[in-house]
Amino acid sequence: MRFTSHMERALAEARAAALRGEVPVGAVVVAPDGRVVAAAGNRTRELSDPTAHAEILAIREACRAAGSERLPGHDLWVTLEPCAMCAAAISAARIGRLYYGAGDKRMGGVEHGARVFRHPQCHHRPQVYDGLGADQARALLRGFFERRR
């Protein structure tokens, strides 16, 4: 049930992002002891920062808290398949396990496109678990883009 609650928390961050007018993606970083050490939703518009994806903000927050640029043994939960930028950041941060909800054919960089973890230039590969909470993550995104049309 703990697992479910981490994805629920990420989904809550995604919903909050949608309310701010941001693409609804949310992420949570969980320390080896099970504590949630960072949670974030997209803020690219609010911050005028193309790198302010949920994953990057959560990783940066967790690193600040840890006082380290590496987060070994930490898990990252995110509602959508990370893009190439976020996948590479996840690798650089040495995240242990990546759990994501919906796959992203259009922007994804884990199972689509750049497939960042599959090259020798990727020096750390997290364990990847996908499909958790995918329907809810997808519904959030669909609703958001339909409202914007």
Add this chain to the structure above:
Amino acid sequence: MRFTSHMERALAEARAAALRGEVPVGAVVVAPDGRVVAAAGNRTRELSDPTAHAEILAIREACRAAGSERLPGHDLWVTLEPCAMCAAAISAARIGRLYYGAGDKRMGGVEHGARVFRHPQCHHRPQVYDGLGADQARALLRGFFERRR
């Protein structure tokens, strides 16, 4: 000569990064009117931030200055081939032209590994020019890693 001076500036940022104990990579963002709007070197250690590569810091600074998450018509000059994270950030920021110095077989994500710009999931591709100031960029890196051994 203007071109040379932008790479010189990026190399100066790389040298300053080395003096701070950071991997010596430097980057500069140039606005469409030719002004340098951001310059940065790696600060991953100082900031405990695995995303604080020179390119990311320079893009974030330029976006802050522009009040926008996109930098159309802007050029990015960087001493080393960007990694997958930075390449994807360059695409997300809609950078017009990417000039880089040395190729990076070990970590690069433009001409090596993930080749971020070469997938349909990459929705903006900058024009890419490589090899400028490559020898100096490479010598800086070599010196840095030799001193660390």
